[in-house]
Amino acid sequence: MSAIVHDVLTAVLVLAGAAMCLAAGIGLIRFPDVLSRLHAATKPQIFGLMAVTADVAINNFSVGTVTLVVAIVVFQALTAPMAAHLVGRAAYTTEHLRADLLIVDELRAP
Amino acid sequence: MTTKHERLEAVGNQIPPLIALTVLWMLLWGEFSWLNLLVGFVVGMIVTVAFYLVPVQLSGRLHPLHTVIFFVRLIVDIARASIEVSWLAVKPRLVTSNAILKIRLRTRSDLILTWTGVATSIVPGSIVVDIDRESSILFLHVLNMHSARDIERFRRRVLDTERRIVRGFGSYEDVERMRGVLPENRLTARRAARTKGKGSS
Numbered sequence: 282m283s284a285i286v287h288d289v290l291t292a293v294l295v296l297a298g299a300a301m302c303l304a305a306g307i308g309l310i311r312f313p314d315v316l317s318r319l320h321a322a323t324k325p326q327i328f329g330l331m332a333v334t335a336d337v338a339i340n341n342f343s344v345g346t347v348t349l350v351v352a353i354v355v356f357q358a359l360t361a362p363m364a365a366h367l368v369g370r371a372a373y374t375t376e377h378l379r380a381d382l383l384i385v386d387e388l389r390a391p
Numbered sequence: 392m393t394t395k396h397e398r399l400e401a402v403g404n405q406i407p408p409l410i411a412l413t414v415l416w417m418l419l420w421g422e423f424s425w426l427n428l429l430v431g432f433v434v435g436m437i438v439t440v441a442f443y444l445v446p447v448q449l450s451g452r453l454h455p456l457h458t459v460i461f462f463v464r465l466i467v468d469i470a471r472a473s474i475e476v477s478w479l480a481v482k483p484r485l486v487t488s489n490a491i492l493k494i495r496l497r498t499r500s501d502l503i504l505t506w507t508g509v510a511t512s513i514v515p516g517s518i519v520v521d522i523d524r525e526s527s528i529l530f531l532h533v534l535n536m537h538s539a540r541d542i543e544r545f546r547r548r549v550l551d552t553e554r555r556i557v558r559g560f561g562s563y564e565d566v567e568r569m570r571g572v573l574p575e576n577r578l579t580a581r582r583a584a585r586t587k588g589k590g591s592s
Contacts, residue, residue, distance in 0.1 A: 308480030
């Protein structure tokens, strides 16, 4: 019984991770400008990574694996927003964005 | 002129990052041993001395329950928003409509500002484009905003995140500041601030 639960859990986590990465890839192509593409490139991927690493931790359960998984997720969570921020800011200041896609822009100087 | 007290405080401020680096070193090796601890400590020392950071003003307050609530809520938000953004990526007939919003936080602490920035940034659908540190303003690029109602809802979400962080580990002053502005009258407070801003510019 617990073997089935284990298998189902593994399948759900790995498939969720894969689906997130797939969606990120599709979003990267479909979204129209730099700033919206950044969302697709940096975000669902973190959830995907969380799912896959959680699965690794469940399958090889030991203190070493769990702490390593926590370290991986924390650092991914800390660095991805920074990367997104730097690219986003560079794109904004060099005007690599489509202003017609914004309904409000409160950063533009009046 | 640095007094002895200030110098002591500067050294004290370096201790939390040093401990964090030592723990990280051991996490990376995946096991605890005294040698790991020692090497981690030495490497941590070298890193904190060689890559000197501006000392972070820690608030000196930690509420464990509210901190746990913040992290649990953060993970739930990440999961929910990831699914939303993924659906947006694959859904047929995509209409992109984004917004760049200026959100004025109530905290005056760099640490809380950073945490709020990272926490809203890690949740899919929003990216920090710019920060005004002097007046604690976040400029966020938000995906999929269609109406003024969406925008209001998003603003409230960011301010709620800030509130949860402050309740978890913000300073006492920030907690007091939060108490003055309760969630239900936040809307009116913001509206007042906005009209005032318009009048002066």
